[in-house]
Amino acid sequence: MAAELDAIRVELATAIAREREARDELADLQARLEEGFADAQSLSLRSSEVDSRAAKIAAQQATLEEHEQELAQRAEAAAAEQQRLADLKSELLAAEARTAAREQQISAKFRELQTADRDRTESSTELAKQEAALAQRERALERALAEIDANAAEAAARVEAREAVLATREALLREQESEVGDHDKESPSASASSSRPAPR
Secondary structure (H helix, E strand, O other), X not given: OHHHHHHHHHXXXXXXXXXXXXXXXXXXXXXXXXXXXXXXXXXXXXXXXXXXXXXXXXXXXHHHHHHXXXXXXXXXXXXXXHHHHXXXXXXXXXXXXXXXXXXXXXXXXXXXXXXXXHHHHHHHHHHHHHHHHHHHHHHHHHHHHHHHHXXXXXXXXXXXXXXXXXXHHHHHHHHHHHHHHHHHHHHHHHHHHHHOOOOO
């Protein structure tokens, strides 16, 4: 777009230079007519020439004005295009700034999620350790309870065995006491019979 503006400026400067040369030439012809360098016939011919060249210059000037108007319009369009490009560049810079801010937000959120995930993993690991320790304690408690139950059963069996032995011994004692009692009852009768005098 800058190159096109430069070309327009060069073309406009060239047209202005041509117009200046034509005006200078017309002024020179008019000066020569006024000074009377030619006779009447030559003056008439030169007057016709001047008129013809003046008409050409007028036509060239009209064309030049149209060209200048076209160049002005093109320059205006080029300026408008430059302004549009500047606006687009501003919008692009603003969009890039928004994108950069959004990327920073996304990066921050990603880091936050990574931290949360790491914390959650650490919490899960710690919980797994606690669960394993609890399970180990439960197994140890179950073994202890089983050992206690076994010891209690063994002690109950020993108590029952001792009770059975004691019951047997008590039964034997009762039987011996009964036998001793019966023997004591029989012993006084025998003594009485032996001490009675024989008949004469």
